[in-house]
Amino acid sequence: MSSNPLAIFRRRARKPAFGRILLYVLMVALAVPFLLPLLWMVSSSLKPISEIFSYPPSLLPSDWRWDNYxxxxxxxxxxxxxxxxxxxxxxVCVGSVVVSAMAGYAFARVRLIGGGTMFVLLLTALLMPSEVIIVPLFRLFSEIGWTDTHWPLIIPAVFGSNSVFGTFVMRQFFLGLPAELEESGRLDGLGRFGLFFRIALPLAGPSLSAVALLSFLHSWNSFLEPLVFLRTPEMFTLPVALTQIVDSYGAPVWNVQLAASTLTVIPVLAVFLVAQRWFIKSIVNSGLKG
Incomplete structure (x- = not known):
């Protein structure tokens, strides 16, 4: 066995590289089942309808139909x-971040009588599905003339379950901040709002990005509320619009519908790719603190 120090160093340096390569290969193999539906959607958006349902199926189209888009x-x-x-x-994203950050900080730092009970009651809103309150909301917004407008999709989302979960995430983050940071701020003459805006909030980047991502995805994928409150095609959001791509007999135009679906997922992928690192870090922290 060689005792050359350079050879020993090369062998030791090679092992981590081989382990990383093996890990990457394993991760790619595990990602294939999750990526296959997305690849099938993109491929089928470029096919004629007859080829989408052909057997045996083919991933790549034989007749590329770019005009589907x-x-x-x-x-x-x-x-x-x-x-x-x-x-x-x-x-919805901006509103939920503002509401969640302020409410989370209040529950974490402001000592109120019954604050713990109030927080538990707030979390019970997560147990209530939106289908339970959709009829009362429809009657309310009908009375004030908000049907076929976008306000019923914005106001309940900002102050609903989106912000409840966001408040939980932000509270857990603020509970984990060292109290000494705020004590130094008080010595400099900062009040409660100054401590929040100048000390706590600038440190909450990962948690804020997680709340923003979840709020964006919830609003982007929302289907029930637009279906109930909106009437005219010009007011539709994308989830409802995708169901309306039909022929004169009411049958789905599958290749055009898949082309529209492909365009629909682009913002979701972009937002997730930008915020995924902070999102994962925030969820881990919120589960370990408090």
Whole structure:
């Protein structure tokens, strides 16, 4: 056996590299079952309808139909609906982050009589499915003239279960912050709002990104509320619009519908790829602290 120090160093350096390669290969193999539906959707969006249901199935189309994407606007005002989903999700995301951050900090740092009981009652909102309150909400928004507008998709989302879970995440983060940070801020003359905005909030980046990501995804994928409150195609969001891509007999136009679905997942993938590291870090921290 060689006693050359350089050879020993090379052998030791090679082992971690081989382990990393093996780990990457394993991760790619495990990712295939999750990526296959996405690949099938993209591939089928470029096929004629007859080829989508052919047997045996083929992943790549034999007749590439790029015009499937151009045909989306023949069935729905897709550009307007895309904008609707984007701006509603953005407003819900910002509103939920603001509400969750302030409520989470209050539950973590402000000592109130019955604060623990109030927090438990708040968490019970997570046990209530949206289907339970959809009829009272519809009657309420009908009375104030908000049907076929986007307000019923924004206001309940900002102050509903989105912000309840966000409040839990932010509370867990703020409980884990050292109290000495705020004590030093008090010595500098900061009040409660100053401590929140200048000390606690700048340190809450990972938790804020997790709340923002979850709120965006919840609003982007919401189907029941737009289906109940919206009437005109120009006001539809994407989940409802996808169900309306049908022919004159009411049958789905599968290749065009899949093309629209492919365009729909692009913002979701972009947001998740940007925020995934902070999201995972925040969820881990929220489970370990408090």
């Amino acid at each position: 151009a045909r989306i606007t023949d069935y729905q005002p897709f550009g307007r609906q895309y904008f609707n989903s984007l701006y509603i999700a953005a407003l």
